[in-house]
Amino acid sequence: MTEGEPLIRWDWIGSHLDEIGFRLLQHVELTAIAVTVGFIIAFVLSLLILRIPRIEGPVTWVTGTLYTIPSLALFALLIPYTGLTLLSAEIGLVSYTLLILIRNIVRGIRDVPADVIEAATGMGYDNSDRFWRVEVPLATAVIIAGVRVATISTIGLVTVTALIGQGGFGFLILIGIQRFFSTELIVGAVCSVSLAIFADAMLVLLQRRLTPWTRVAG
Amino acid sequence: MPNARGATVEFRDVTKQYADQVAVDGLSFTVPAGKICILVGPSGSGKTTSLKMVNRLIEPTSGAILIDGTDVLQEDPVQLRRRIGYVIQQVGLFPHQTIEENVGTVPRLLGWPKDRIRSRSIELLALVGLDPKRYAARYPAQLSGGERQRAGVARALAADPPVMLMDEPFGAVDPIVRDRLQAELLRIQRDQGTTVLFVTHDIDEAIRLGDRIAIMKDGKLVQYAPPGELLAHPANEFVAQFVGSDRGLKRLGLLTAGGADLDSGIERAGVDPRAPELKASTTLRDALALMLERGVQQAPVVDDNDGRYLGVLTLAKISKMLGSQA
Numbered sequence: 001m002t003e004g005e006p007l008i009r010w011d012w013i014g015s016h017l018d019e020i021g022f023r024l025l026q027h028v029e030l031t032a033i034a035v036t037v038g039f040i041i042a043f044v045l046s047l048l049i050l051r052i053p054r055i056e057g058p059v060t061w062v063t064g065t066l067y068t069i070p071s072l073a074l075f076a077l078l079i080p081y082t083g084l085t086l087l088s089a090e091i092g093l094v095s096y097t098l099l100i101l102i103r104n105i106v107r108g109i110r111d112v113p114a115d116v117i118e119a120a121t122g123m124g125y126d127n128s129d130r131f132w133r134v135e136v137p138l139a140t141a142v143i144i145a146g147v148r149v150a151t152i153s154t155i156g157l158v159t160v161t162a163l164i165g166q167g168g169f170g171f172l173i174l175i176g177i178q179r180f181f182s183t184e185l186i187v188g189a190v191c192s193v194s195l196a197i198f199a200d201a202m203l204v205l206l207q208r209r210l211t212p213w214t215r216v217a218g
Numbered sequence: 219m220p221n222a223r224g225a226t227v228e229f230r231d232v233t234k235q236y237a238d239q240v241a242v243d244g245l246s247f248t249v250p251a252g253k254i255c256i257l258v259g260p261s262g263s264g265k266t267t268s269l270k271m272v273n274r275l276i277e278p279t280s281g282a283i284l285i286d287g288t289d290v291l292q293e294d295p296v297q298l299r300r301r302i303g304y305v306i307q308q309v310g311l312f313p314h315q316t317i318e319e320n321v322g323t324v325p326r327l328l329g330w331p332k333d334r335i336r337s338r339s340i341e342l343l344a345l346v347g348l349d350p351k352r353y354a355a356r357y358p359a360q361l362s363g364g365e366r367q368r369a370g371v372a373r374a375l376a377a378d379p380p381v382m383l384m385d386e387p388f389g390a391v392d393p394i395v396r397d398r399l400q401a402e403l404l405r406i407q408r409d410q411g412t413t414v415l416f417v418t419h420d421i422d423e424a425i426r427l428g429d430r431i432a433i434m435k436d437g438k439l440v441q442y443a444p445p446g447e448l449l450a451h452p453a454n455e456f457v458a459q460f461v462g463s464d465r466g467l468k469r470l471g472l473l474t475a476g477g478a479d480l481d482s483g484i485e486r487a488g489v490d491p492r493a494p495e496l497k498a499s500t501t502l503r504d505a506l507a508l509m510l511e512r513g514v515q516q517a518p519v520v521d522d523n524d525g526r527y528l529g530v531l532t533l534a535k536i537s538k539m540l541g542s543q544a
């Protein structure tokens with residue numbers, strides 16, 4: 001940081017609103033794609049686990065291992081194959097969402113009370129009706145809890161993908177570091193955290209909308 | 219016309235064998251259309267298993283269950299279940315649906331039009347004593363245990379099933395509420411003419427509700443008889459113990475003053491003035507209690523509707539009726 005330079009130069013922010021807006025869109029896009037694709041893959045894998053319980057161990061092992069690879073290392077490993085591309089970034093981001101999403105989807109469905117399942121079957125729901133109209137709605141709160149964690153951690157990780165040219169707010173942080181320019185760094189970090197908080201609040205609202213019955217008890 | 223909608227349910231030598239034990243062993247009995255059959259017996263005697271074989275939640279190892287003559291194993295289980303009302307012990311209301319939606323479950327599965335489902339749900343809530351205005355839009359979490367059990371019964375009744383299976387439906391409520399629910403069930407059942415298979419641990423509940431009582435032990439049927447006969451002639455020591463040493467009194471609870479052999483030779487004016495006036499519908503058990511309480515030997519019995527004097531009930535007659543059992 002240059003001597004005598006203030007920590008934050010508000011005028012920089014004022015003159016870079018376009019840039020910040022662009023990074024915001026990029027950040028949201030990277031996150032949304034990662035969580036959506038991650039959710040679809042996790043849902044399919046969860047269906048398989050629920051149907052064939054013995055694959056739960058292997059699936060958990062693979063997604064757990066992916067989860068423990070340091071993000072920088074994972075991106076570096078991908079570059080020889082997929083380059084400095086959106087695809088590289090998304091492969092990494094998606095793989096980090098899988099463990100938590102699968103865990104919550106499977107747990108949410110398994111936690112549906114046995115008496116409710118028995119009543120549904122006994123009244124003449126067929127298996128797929130029962131799954132979509134009884135089990136999935138009742139698992140929604142737990143599933144969204146998983147989506148919240150996946151979303152927040154993805155928003156954090158997107159700042160790292162700046163290193164392979166796909167950064168959102170991470171790009172501001174990275175440039176700020178390279179240029180010893182604290183304003184840009186701080187703006188990147190604060191925006192990223194704010195986005196995480198905002199996204200989480202939106203998901204809480206979504207959950208309340210989708211599961212009105214969870215708010216009436218007591 | 220009552221009883222028009224019920225179906226006959228017949229168990230024909232039904233056995234359910236698990237790897238390490240027989241849960242139900244050669245069960246054979248028939249529940250006539252429109253009657254209530256109560257399955258009672260100790261824990262593990264195979265009551266729930268028997269019930270669940272009717273709607274194919276459990277498949278028998280051998281034997282057949284016939285509803286109006288058709289073997290349930292020949293029907294599509296999903297279609298079969300939509301025609302059989304089912305109340306499970308834990309109620310099993312859907313937490314994510316309002317009470318109205320819960321009650322409309324089977325009509326919805328059957329594809330009824332929306333407004334018909336709605337009016338049927340409202341009608342049923344009223345029928346089980348849950349004011350639709352207050353309860354229709356609530357979630358199960360907002361109901362008491364007894365209210366949930368009513369909603370569970372309403373849900374099972376929704377599509378006018380010819381057969382209802384009820385597994386300890388009133389287990390979780392206090393005696394006063396249970397009394398009311400039992401009375402409501404009887405009223406609804408008579409109204410709709412439904413055939414009911416009802417599981418309970420409680421012999422008093424069985425005697426109160428049952429047209430027939432099936433006593434089970436170790437997966438076998440020990441006795442199958444109307445409550446009066448069960449109390450008067452228990453098939454063996456096990457049944458006698460199960461119905462209780464006060465079975466004489468219980469039997470008096472099934473008989474009414476009007477149905478007793480009254481002494482009509484005595485003038486109304488000639489009866490002890492301290493004696494309580496009994497309605498013909500009073501049970502002999504209640505009559506006995508009243509007479510002992512007042513310390514009288516006899517009591518006048520009058521017609522429920524017009525108060526017409528029918529004759530005199532005496533302690534000696536009650537005692538003779540007690541003694542007339544095996």
Ligand SMILES: Nc1ncnc2c1ncn2[C@@H]1O[C@H](COP(=O)(O)OP(=O)(O)OP(=O)(O)O)[C@@H](O)[C@H]1O
Nearest residue numbers: 236237239240241260261262263264265266267268
């Ligand atoms: N899936 C199963 N595998 C093995 N045994 C079973 C199974 N289900 C039930 N049983 C056994 O079958 C017997 C009858 O069980 P059932 O549930 O019909 O009893 P019940 O009369 O309903 O008892 P309760 O009054 O306690 O509800 C029991 O001894 C039980 O342990």
Ligand SMILES: [Mg+2]
Nearest residue numbers: 265266267385
């Ligand atoms: Mg049982």
